[in-house]
Amino acid sequence: MSPDPGTPxxxxxxxxxxxxxxxxxxxxxxxxxxxxxxxxxxGEQLYGRGETGTDLIGVVSGLIRIVGITxxxxxxxxxxxxxxxxxxxxxxxxxxxxxxxxxxxxxTEVLIVPGQRLLELLDAHxxxxxxxxxxxxxxxxxxxxxxxxTTLPVSARVGLRLLDLAAAYARPADDGVLIDxxxxxxxxARMLGLTRQSVNKELRQFQSRGWLQxxxxxxxxxxxxxxxxxxxATGGGAVLDAQGL
Numbered sequence: 001m002s003p004d005p006g007t008p009x010x011x012x013x014x015x016x017x018x019x020x021x022x023x024x025x026x027x028x029x030x031x032x033x034x035x036x037x038x039x040x041x042x043g044e045q046l047y048g049r050g051e052t053g054t055d056l057i058g059v060v061s062g063l064i065r066i067v068g069i070t071x072x073x074x075x076x077x078x079x080x081x082x083x084x085x086x087x088x089x090x091x092x093x094x095x096x097x098x099x100x101x102x103x104x105x106x107x108t109e110v111l112i113v114p115g116q117r118l119l120e121l122l123d124a125h126x127x128x129x130x131x132x133x134x135x136x137x138x139x140x141x142x143x144x145x146x147x148x149x150t151t152l153p154v155s156a157r158v159g160l161r162l163l164d165l166a167a168a169y170a171r172p173a174d175d176g177v178l179i180d181x182x183x184x185x186x187x188x189a190r191m192l193g194l195t196r197q198s199v200n201k202e203l204r205q206f207q208s209r210g211w212l213q214x215x216x217x218x219x220x221x222x223x224x225x226x227x228x229x230x231x232x233a234t235g236g237g238a239v240l241d242a243q244g245l
Contacts, residue, residue: 023131027125034114035112036111039107057088058113061109063105064080066079067101152234155202159230179219183217209223
């Protein structure tokens with residue numbers, strides 16, 4: 001099976017960052033040919049925890065968070081996927097229900113690759129299973145890094161998340177680098193598994209030091225090197241290096 005040459009390629013964002021360094025260009029092109037696009041409004045659910053589904057999903061623009069709810073109603077972040085990221089491989093291969101809710105953060109566009117068609121493609125090109133093995137290994141390493149980051153002080157955790165978002169959504173601004181994503185502090189807190197109050201406290205401290213500027217739903221980083229130094233000084237150097245930030 002090969003991609004339809006008449007099918008428009010997915011935006012370059014899907015093949016950016018780690019994906020392009022892990023999988024072959026031929027597999028990337030094949031996925032572009034198999035997939036169809038879908039737009040999600042901010043807060044719209046792509047799928048829910050426990051649903052069956054084997055589609056592979058790539059983020060073209062926006063942000064997808066995977067969350068789980070504890071019995072006492074606490075919302076925990078299981079995954080955060082920005083442009084260039086793919087998710088859904090777990091249910092594709094083990095055929096078990098989705099492990100969490102997939103929800104759009106801001107207006108988000110995804111590319112959905114039907115699971116059965118993808119498995120047929122992989123059976124026809126078994127060498128591409130190795131690409132997925134590398135992808136899953138990379139995700140496991142990143143998951144371990146994320147677990148490590150949860151043990152860091154709040155300032156380091158907030159700083160790491162801001163640097164991560166800036167890496168995906170930065171655009172030049174008059175006074176620094178704007179994280180070009182509508183991101184209320186409540187959403188940032190949920191990403192980190194923290195309270196809004198604790199996140200707001202750190203953001204205000206960063207602002208008082210001249211490292212960022214806060215607008216409604218927007219954050220402009222005005223001194224990224226200083227923010228990196230803060231993360232290192234508070235024990236986040238290893239995570240910073242592992243995430244390439």
